[in-house]
Amino acid sequence: MSHASGPGSPDEPPTKAGRRHSTVRRLSNLMAVPRLELQVQRENGNPVVRQTIVEGEEARIGAHASNDLVLADPLVSRFHCRVVRADTGWTLVDSGSLNGTFVDGLRVRDADLPPRDCELQLGDSSVRIRELASKALVQIPDTSSFGDLCGASPAMRKVFALLEKVAATDATVLIEGESGTGKELAASEIVRRGRRAQAPFVVIDCSAISPTLMESELFGHARGSFTGAERARVGAFEAAHGGTVFLDEIGEMPSEMQSKLLRVLEAGEVRRVGENDVRRIDVRVIAATNRRLEQEVNRGRFREDLYFRLSVVTIRMPPLRSHLDDLELLVEVLLRAMGAEEQAHLFHADALREMRGHDWPGNVRELRNHIERALVLGTASAPHGREASPASPEDPSLSSSKVDLKVPLRLAKERIVADFERRYLVELLEAHGDNVSRAARQAGIDRMHMYRLLQRHGLRERALKA
Secondary structure, X not given: OOOOXXXXXXXXXXXXXXXXXXXXXXXXXXXXXXXXXXEEEEEOOEEEEEEEXXXXXXXXXXXXXXXXXXXXXXXXXXXXXXXXXXXXXXXXXXXXXXXXXXXXOEEEOEEEOOOOXXXXXXXXXXXXXXXXXXXXXXXXXXXXXXXXXXXXXXXXXXXXXXXXXXXXXXXXXXXXXXXXXXXXXXXXXXXXXXXXXOOOEEEEEOOOOOHHHHHHHHHOEOOOOOOOOOOOEOOHHHHOOOOEEEEEOHHHOOHHHHXXXXXXXXXXXXXXXXXXXXXXXXXXXXXXXXXXXXXXHHOOOOOHHHHHHHOOEEEEOOOHHHOHHHHHHHHHHHHHHOOOHHHHHHOXXXXXXXXXXXXXXXXXXXXXXXXXXXXXXXXXOOOOOOOOOOOOOOOHHHHOOXXXXXXXXXXXXXXXXXXXXXXXXXXXXXXXXXXXXXHHHHHOOOHHHHHHHHHHOOOHHHHHHO
16 A cells, blocks of 8 residues: 655655655566456356456456446345455455355355366356456556555556546546555545646545534535524535545445435536525545445445446555555655654564564554654564553553452453453554544444543543544
């Protein structure tokens, strides 16, 4: 994935706040285009022999006509699964299908496929997958940065190539990826390099707006249209007329708002809450989500027609664990952005090797936090190292598995639970860049409960500074 070294583009002069890294690497700019043969052997219980050859990084299988391989099987979901090319081979990703996906008889959600041929079972159908020799080459950028996004790995440079193409158009774009992979940076680069660069760029975080206020935030309202509407308000789409609206975390949008957004996108006009008149708008829409919207469509939580309206072009930001070859470069870039190049010695070969063994669930945001902590502590300890609880550091029952029989059972258990809660919260905040809302969602609790837990364990100030 990605991250920010600072403002500007590769050919802009360096600035004190965010100097361009001096190790922009010239790399091979030709890459073979993967080819995959999908051979249907049984469809809806009937023997069938037909094949589809897909060229590219991904093959989508399902009952919907938009898939690369369409199966006429009522037990196959609309978007059943994807076969995705990774650096080490092909990976199967189940898209939340109702009846599951099986590889050689074993049900999987996400799995690396064997290098040989393998058979997929979907519903009452089966498909044999075989990789074919490539017949074409594609050109990708030969540098290790794209504006504020950095990465020399093939995965990141393929993203750069797609971003460059998209930026030259006015197409609606959907950016998918885990938290911390740089979705907002990608959206900013699309805008900055496009013809609307000098026009308004309005960002709406759909996860941070109350459902009752979302319509007003997006489309505006008339004075007196509801309690508290003391004056008229211009919504995000009107404010962005001629420019771009970035709908961050679109997967969090309530279903009733999805239909209203779809009408606005298709009609090119908005109606303020409490008004009858419509206003024409000229707006480019970029949306981002950390959810898999195909999976949300399968589950009935996201409108299929809105999904297709938003995903004219889909860009998937790779998680950091899929391109750990970029780790050293990212550390260098982040240190330079922090003005701490002289501390590069903290990230010696052993430290980097240890860091490569970490999954980085918070991606580059977590990496930045790890680097900041290393600068404070003066050592680049293992990313998965846990902070000790200050509650009672001298108590061996909290720091090891040894049981202190002098402590009553109830008190010992309370201390262990409190220690676990604090360590869990620390790692959860790190994984989400101290974003309390996202941390609460992953933990499966509401935000107010999360704040109470942070207060209890002395972590509330850290969250408020984020």
